[in-house]
Amino acid sequence: MPETTPAPAPGAPDARPAPALELRDITAGYDRRTPVVRGVSLTVADGEAVGLLGPSGCGKSTLARVAALLHRPWSGTVRLSGRPARGFRHRAPRELRTSVGVVFQQPRLAADPRLTLADLIAEPLRATGRRAEVPERLPELAASVGLGGDLLTRRPHEVSDGQLQRACLARALVLRPELLICDEMTAMLDASTAAALVAAVEEYRRARGAALLAVGHDRVLLGRWCDRVVDFPAG
Ligand SMILES: Nc1ncnc2c1ncn2[C@@H]1O[C@H](COP(=O)(O)OP(=O)(O)OP(=O)(O)O)[C@@H](O)[C@H]1O
Secondary structure, three states, X not given: OOOOOOOOOOOOOOOOOOOOEEXXXXXXXXXXXXXXXXXXXXXXXXXXXXXXXXXXOOOHHHHHHHHOXXXXXXXXXXXEOOEEOOOOHHHOOHHHHOOEEEEOOOHHHHOOOOOOHHHHHHHHHHHOOOHHHHHHXXXXXXXXXXXXXXXXXXXXXXXXXXXXHHHXXXXXXXXXXXXXXXXXXXXXXXXXXHHHHHHHHHHHHXXXXXXXXXXXXXXXXXXXXXXXXXXXXXX
């Protein structure tokens, strides 16, 4: 984290790792005449947890989608661990795309209803030709997000929102991303499920040193969870 990383000696090369995420002067939207994000900059240092706070409709999710390379900005630059993003969505290079894990607010919109929870979690491994890792990663991840019993064999319509969101978090972690983006991950959940998911994220971050961008409108939750909280628009 920048607060605890010693500054390099004057004249010495800067040996600090590149920030996990650098958004510079991002303008983005859906309708060309009215951008929803205007000239926003935001940095998440290597291993840092940043909360992005703002009222409903202000553009937080749009910015989060730009950071996850899921939405092309009209202008500005995105860097992930120092690597500039030159493509978005299907044009994003695989090694950049897979370095970010994303969890959205509504698991039912984010999960293929035809897949069992086991297949849902393993999907990114299969899609990236790493099927051989499934037998090892699946039980380990299911345990880390608290999915036990026969839940892994069920389909989304056979589980609760909280159980499905646990599976979506496991899917976001399965490729061991360097940056995790949680966009209102706990907004639809009861307090104990929300606490369990935050604990699972923190356990992952402790083990991997991963960075976090947590988007939300609960200042108390983000303040407890993150190293710092930024009010949107940031920059
Ligand atoms: N796919 C879309 N097409 C057109 N407009 C959109 C689309 N997605 C979002 N918007 C609009 O962009 C603006 C910002 O939306 P966004 O979801 O980024 O805000 P938010 O701050 O994350 O809100 P919330 O906290 O309610 O999720 C809103 O006015 C919204 O209606």
